Amino acid sequence: MITADRLTRRYGSFTAVDDVSFEVRPGLVTGFLGPNGAGKSTTMRILCGLTPATSGTAHVLGSPFAQLPNPGRHVGVLLDASAQHSGRTGREVLELGAMTMGIGRARVGRMLDLVGLTEKESRRRVGAYSLGMRQRLGIAGALLGDPQVLILDEPANGLDPAGIRWMRDLLQDFAHHGGTVLLSSHLLHEIEKVADELIVIGRGRIVAQGAKELLLRGAGTVVRAEDETALATALGAAGVEAERLATGGLSVMAEPQAVGRIAAGAGVVLVELRAAESRGLEDMFLELTAPDAREEVAA
Amino acid sequence: MTAQTVPTARPDVVRPAAPRPDATVSGIPFLRLALVEWRKQLDTRAGRWLLIVIGLLTAGILAIMAFVGDGNRTFAELLIGTVSPMAILLPVVGILAATAEWSQRTALVTFTLEPRRTRVGLAKLLSALASGVAFFGLSMALAALAQLGLMAFRGADGDWSLDGEILGGAVLLLLLSMAQGVAFGTLLLNTPAAIVAYFALPTVLSIVGAFVASMRDVLPWIDFTTASGPLLAGGMGGEDWARLATATAIWVVAPLVGGLVRVVRSEVRSA
Numbered sequence: 392m393i394t395a396d397r398l399t400r401r402y403g404s405f406t407a408v409d410d411v412s413f414e415v416r417p418g419l420v421t422g423f424l425g426p427n428g429a430g431k432s433t434t435m436r437i438l439c440g441l442t443p444a445t446s447g448t449a450h451v452l453g454s455p456f457a458q459l460p461n462p463g464r465h466v467g468v469l470l471d472a473s474a475q476h477s478g479r480t481g482r483e484v485l486e487l488g489a490m491t492m493g494i495g496r497a498r499v500g501r502m503l504d505l506v507g508l509t510e511k512e513s514r515r516r517v518g519a520y521s522l523g524m525r526q527r528l529g530i531a532g533a534l535l536g537d538p539q540v541l542i543l544d545e546p547a548n549g550l551d552p553a554g555i556r557w558m559r560d561l562l563q564d565f566a567h568h569g570g571t572v573l574l575s576s577h578l579l580h581e582i583e584k585v586a587d588e589l590i591v592i593g594r595g596r597i598v599a600q601g602a603k604e605l606l607l608r609g610a611g612t613v614v615r616a617e618d619e620t621a622l623a624t625a626l627g628a629a630g631v632e633a634e635r636l637a638t639g640g641l642s643v644m645a646e647p648q649a650v651g652r653i654a655a656g657a658g659v660v661l662v663e664l665r666a667a668e669s670r671g672l673e674d675m676f677l678e679l680t681a682p683d684a685r686e687e688v689a690a
Numbered sequence: 691m692t693a694q695t696v697p698t699a700r701p702d703v704v705r706p707a708a709p710r711p712d713a714t715v716s717g718i719p720f721l722r723l724a725l726v727e728w729r730k731q732l733d734t735r736a737g738r739w740l741l742i743v744i745g746l747l748t749a750g751i752l753a754i755m756a757f758v759g760d761g762n763r764t765f766a767e768l769l770i771g772t773v774s775p776m777a778i779l780l781p782v783v784g785i786l787a788a789t790a791e792w793s794q795r796t797a798l799v800t801f802t803l804e805p806r807r808t809r810v811g812l813a814k815l816l817s818a819l820a821s822g823v824a825f826f827g828l829s830m831a832l833a834a835l836a837q838l839g840l841m842a843f844r845g846a847d848g849d850w851s852l853d854g855e856i857l858g859g860a861v862l863l864l865l866l867s868m869a870q871g872v873a874f875g876t877l878l879l880n881t882p883a884a885i886v887a888y889f890a891l892p893t894v895l896s897i898v899g900a901f902v903a904s905m906r907d908v909l910p911w912i913d914f915t916t917a918s919g920p921l922l923a924g925g926m927g928g929e930d931w932a933r934l935a936t937a938t939a940i941w942v943v944a945p946l947v948g949g950l951v952r953v954v955r956s957e958v959r960s961a
Binding site: 442443462464465477491 | 716722723725730735795803957958959
């Protein structure tokens with residue numbers, strides 16, 4: 392469980408994180424979505440006690456991160472896979488982590504296996520790793536302490552499609568067995584597939600949050616009829632918003648069942664009746680963040 | 691929630707830990723942190739090479755001392771010959787211990803595993819001091835080896851006399867130098883800046899002291915090199931200790947405290 396309560400972080404006159412509140416619940420993968428510079432990383436650093444908030448509070452498992460005893464045993468964190476000493480081997484990075492957290496060295500080998508780094512690769516210096524290998528190492532580091540909570544900033548960056556799929560399975564499995572997962576991304580398609588809940592942030596402010604299904608719903612119904620003018624009139628009379636599509640048919644802001652009922656009442660013969668395809672998170676994302684993104688360019 | 695619904699390669703290790711009361715996971719003991727920090731000094735190429743170079747330099751100086759002159763050296767002479775260069779170079783190990791976290795950006799991981807940053811800073815200090823002691827032991831061993839060599843191959847008398855006061859003074863000098871390195875690194879959080887400051891500032895101070903007459907009386911109290919000189923000569927008097935104390939306060943304690951405050955207040959960022 393992660394709770395952010397009215398988090399704000401200012402740098403001079405610039406507000407990087409602006410009155411952000413959310414809750415990340417166990418059992419679900421929560422996606423933290425936003426364009427670059429929207430405040431995702433700053434928010435995650437505040438959650439982990441690395442950046443002090445100007446105001447507001449953040450709690451992980453009921454207490455501020457910095458007050459968790461041996462936090463690595465509770466919360467797995469990956470904020471920047473490239474933030475590793477380039478002269479250290481991947482295995483050594485994990486062994487230092489295991490040593491700090493006081494867990495057996497055996498788990499280092501199991502984590503390397505899990506993320507698919509071979510024995511030989513683990514003996515190479517991190518400086519020689521590709522970004523994808525660093526991400527795998529970072530995920531191994533986050534899971535090392537056998538945590539209940541995962542906080543991952545752009546973990547899919549640099550992973551190949553197979554790696555992304557592997558990570559998706561891993562996170563969903565982790566969450567569906569009671570773990571709490573917060574992962575950020577600007578890879579929209581990826582987060583749409585992996586997340587159960589979404590928090591969308593733009594220019595430091597939360598612009599949408601909730602269950603993915605709820606956020607994606609509201610696309611309405613597409614309906615085609617023999618007499619579309621009559622149908623539009625009937626829908627209008629029922630107080631339902633409808634719009635004629637250039638390709639023929641109507642886009643109606645209502646559930647298919649309600650549209651069908653109104654059509655039946657008006658005696659209009661329907662040719663096609665279906666829920667509109669999900670607009671996709673990308674459309675929603677662009678729509679929600681467009682004003683912010685534009686202003687950012689102008690600034 | 692059935693266990694077999696989601697297939698993964700190794701489900702046993704990725705499943706979240708069952709919620710557990712805080713009491714079952716205790717905090718990180720300080721000694722463990724210090725051990726981790728000690729290992730960090732040694733597990734990178736840069737760190738290893740630095741130590742190897744220091745070891746080679748020490749051996750080289752002993753070789754020179756052995757071949758120059760008639761070979762009759764007291765053990766104390768040999769020991770001081772090894773400790774002096776070590777006291778100059780070894781603090782770089784301390785500087786790197788403190789600055790590498792920031793230049794290599796590992797602070798991000800270090801402070802998420804132990805958010806109590808002062809403890810990490812003090813663990814670095816302790817581990818650097820431990821390195822100092824370990825190297826002192828090594829230099830004693832090398833000095834003894836050199837003396838044995840002198841006795842065997844150059845027929846030296848083999849004077850093993852060692853003034854306990856000088857021995858203690860040499861250890862103290864080494865430890866203070868290590869602490870100064872960690873302090874400068876912690877204060878500046880930048881490897882080149884800390885190294886330059888560590889080597890250049892005392893020189894600048896003594897140059898200023900040489901030119902400004904009014905500084906001449908003050909200098910022995912604030913210049914660490916001057917104040918620590920008698921440690922290797924033996925016979926530290928009351929005023930010598932007082933001078934060492936003030937110089938240590940200025941060059942070791944003040945930057946260390948300032949550095950720890952800075953680290954605690956800093957925002958830890960990845961870029």
